[in-house]
Amino acid sequence: MGIRSKLIAFTVGIAVLAAVVFDGYVVQTLGAELGEHTEADLAARTALVTEAVARTGDLEAEAPALAAALAERAGARVTLIDPRGAVRGDSSVAPEQLDALEDHASRREVADALNLGVGRGERVSKTTGMRMLYAARRLDRPDGPWIVRLAFEPVAMDRSLSAAHRRVVEGTLLALALAIGAALVGSRALSDRLLYLTEVARAMRGDLSRRARVQGADEVAALGGALDELAESLVRSRRELGGEGERFGAVLEAMREGVLVTDERGDIVLVNPALSQLLGVRRDAVGRPPLEVLRSASLHELIEEVSIARAPATREIEIAPAALGAAGPPGRRQLVVNAAPLAIPAQGRGAVGVVAVFFDVTELRRIEGLQRNFIANASHELRTPVATIRASSETLLGGALDDPAASRDFVEVIDRNATRLHRLVNDLLDLSRIEGGERRLSPGTLDVAEQTEAAVALLRGRAREKRTTLHVDVAPGTLVAADPRALDQVLTNLIDNAIQHTPDGSRVTLRAMASSGRVVVEVEDDGPGIPAEHQARVFERFYRVDAGRSRATGGTGLGLSIAKHLVEAMSGDISVTTGASGGALFRLTLPLGKAGAGRAAELRHGRAQLERA
Ligand code: ADP
16 A cells, blocks of 8 residues: 555545544534523423413313413423323313323423422423423422423424534535545655655665755655765765775785685685786686695695684695696796684684685795705815815825825825816806806997907917817907906807817807897807707706716816806897707807997097007
C-alpha cells in the first residue's frame, strides 16, 4: 500500500470517525435538550390544565368533555383519572369506550403523581401505539386524589433530531469529499517529493555526484539534506580509501622486493609485480596455496610456522627452475624471505594471514662464492712460489751455500719465484684497483695505429726470441676513444699471450678497423687456439686452459681478467673465438674517437712541444 493510499485511508478514517462522534454528540445533546424543553413545556401545560380541572364542579360527569376541550387548548392528549384509577375522561378515547380501558393507576407517571404530586414518563402508548411523553399531576378533591395527565407525541422533536442527523451526515459526506480531495492533493505533493528522493538515492548508487537539493524546512527537505550529506561523506571516504588503496598499490608496484600475501587459509591473496617477475608467478596464482604455485617446501614450512607461531621469521630458500612457469626467469634463485604474521581484524583468533617479502640474493651469493673462490685461488697461486722460495732458502742455509754451483741454481730458483710473486702481487693489486674504482681511466681520442705500433715495439724482443713474426694491419687515422695506458696494457697482454701460448715460429697479426660507430681491434695467432668450451671462461681470474704450462711460462692467469675489466671500463667489450687458421682470435670493440677531438689533442700536444722548445 503506497503512502498516498495510506494517507487517503487515514484521512477518510479520521473524517468518518469525526462524523460518527460528532453525529452521536450532536444528536445526543440536541435530543437531551429538546427532551428537557418538551418535558418542561408539558409539565407547564399540565399545571395549567390541572388548574382548569380544579375549577370544575362535577368532575365525574364533565370529565370526558373537559378532557376533549382542554386537549384542544393544551395541544396534548388529556387524561383524567379518578381516585380509583379509572379513566373518566380521555381526549383520545371516545367516552363510550372509556370503560374498556384498563386501570391507569399503575402507570408510572400516575403512580409518581399519586405519591409525589407530579410524575413523568416516556413510553410507547398501549392506547395510541405511538412513542409518548407523559406528565401527570395530582389534584386533591373531596372524593380523593384525581390525576390529570397530559400525553404528548414528540413528533416535532423527533423530526428535528432526524433533520439534524441528516445534516450531520450530509456535512460529513461533504467534509469527507473535501478531505479526500485535500489528501489527494497533499499526498500527491508529498509522494512526488518522496518519489524524487527515491529516484535520487537510486541514481547515487551509480553516480555519487548526484544531489537531491530539496528546498524547504519540512521533514522531506530534512531527509533530502541527510541524503546529500550521506553522499558527500561517501564521496569523502571513497576518496580517502581510494587514495590509500592507490598509494598501497603504488608502493607494492614500485617495490623491487617480491611481496606475497596469504590469507588465514594459507591461500595467496596478493603477489606484487616484482615477485611475478622474479619467480614467474602468473596472475592465476591468487586463490591457490603457495606450495602449489612455487613448489617450495621450505617456503610452505616458513609460512605455516609464521601463521601458527604468530611471530616473524626469516629463511633463505632456493627455488628451483622447475618450479617456474615458462614466463619465469631462468636459473635457480637464492632468496631471503622475511615472513610476518598479518593480523586480519575481522578474522579473530586462530591461524592468520602471512606477508612474505622476498629478497633476491642470487647475485650476492654468486659474488660471495666468487670471492671465496678468488681467495682460495690467490692463496694457492701465492703458496707455490712462497713454498719454493722457502725450500730453496732452507736448502741454501742447510749447507748448499758452500757449493757455489748448487747455490747459484737455488738463488736462480728464488729469483724466478720472487719475480713471479712480484708479478702476481702487481696483477692482484691492479685488478683490485680497477675493480674498486681506484684506477680512474680518462678516455681520450687515440690513433690506433700509433698505439699498436708502440705495443708491438715493446714486445719485438720477446717475439724474436721465439721467432714469432708480428704483423700490423691498421689503417692510419683510425681513431678510438680510450685511455692510453689502459689500451696499451690490453694490447700488450694480448700480444704477449699470443707469443707465449703459441709454438716457436708462429705468426701474430694485429688488425684494426672502424665499423658501425665502433673500432674493432683484433689480435690473431696461428697457434693451437682456445677450445670453444674454455673461450668464455679465460677471462675469469686465474682461469687457465693449461695451468701447469701457464705457470711454467710465468703466467699469472690474471692478464685476460684485467684486460676485460679495462675494456669494459672504457665502454668496450672483449671476446675470443677461433681464427681461420685455428689459432686464437681476440676481438675488442671500443668507441670511435672523435676526429675533431683528435685534432684538438694533436694541436694541444704540438703547442706544448713548441712551448717546451
Ligand atoms: P696467463 O697469465 O696464463 O697468460 P691470461 O689470463 O692472460 O693468463 O690467459 C688465461 C689463459 O688463456 C691462458 O692460461 C691460456 O690458457 C689461455 N690463452 C690466452 N691467450 C691464448 C692464446 N693466444 N692462445 C692460446 N691460449 C691462450
